[in-house]
Amino acid sequence: MEIKAASTNLAALGHATRLAIFRLLVQAGPEGVNAGLICDKLKLAPATLSFHLAHLSRVGLIRGRQDGRFIFYAADYAAMDALLAFLTDNCCQGAQCLPKTAATAAPPKRRRTAAARQSRQRSE
């Protein structure tokens, strides 16, 4: 993922209402929740909800699936995962990473030896 996509995703989540929607979907699981239910749970005007759902869909963080008159929205876990990976990618130069970040600090493809890491310090 490059920076433009990542910042677009983060901006989409950087709004209390959209974050609440996304979180609800993340916690709801892959089956998703239909728009009307989200409306009720979060007490939003339909037009407002629709605006935010469209935004989250456009950036790829959620997907809608039509089922009769309902549209079920679900979090796109792969997109979320890519976003988390981007944030923690190559983080903190092997220093004191904390629990969540530590888990993803050095993805296999980019792992380097301590020696190699050493030799690149202060360069560029």
Place this chain on the structure above:
Amino acid sequence: MEIKAASTNLAALGHATRLAIFRLLVQAGPEGVNAGLICDKLKLAPATLSFHLAHLSRVGLIRGRQDGRFIFYAADYAAMDALLAFLTDNCCQGAQCLPKTAATAAPPKRRRTAAARQSRQRSE
């Protein structure tokens, strides 16, 4: 972390320039980088950089430490960690979480047995 703080943090990262700054600091490690150097690396007008550094500081994602005429900015790894935890908190009801998300899906304090999870489905 509650939703307001989380969305504020995410909004701060939801801008290509600020995300680039944050990422640079995350990868630079705890010692940080001084403002002028960030300016050079990212080719930003000083006033623009200052605006974004202030924004990131205000929400708590980075900290500045004065050292002579320089101010070194460093990522606040704890804040970043709290943010990642918020996003993945109680995610996806035990379903098909992916690599990064899976690592943090069920923090010890909130872990539940499969049976307990089962009995709560479709309720609320």
Place this chain on the structure above:
DNA sequence: TCCATATTTCAAGTATTATCGAAATAACGC
């Protein structure tokens, strides 16, 4: 003290985003 350097604050212009009533679209059951 005076100059140079590092960084921030101010101010003003520009651009983007959020909200929501009302109207439009779409799908179902009768």
Place this chain on the structure above:
DNA sequence: GCGTTATTTCGATAATACTTGAAATATGGA
């Protein structure tokens, strides 16, 4: 087809955020 329900699109308004030149502040060295 017709009424009903679910959701989106439109349009207008309001609010917020971004950029940057210029001026201000702060630090260190001569």
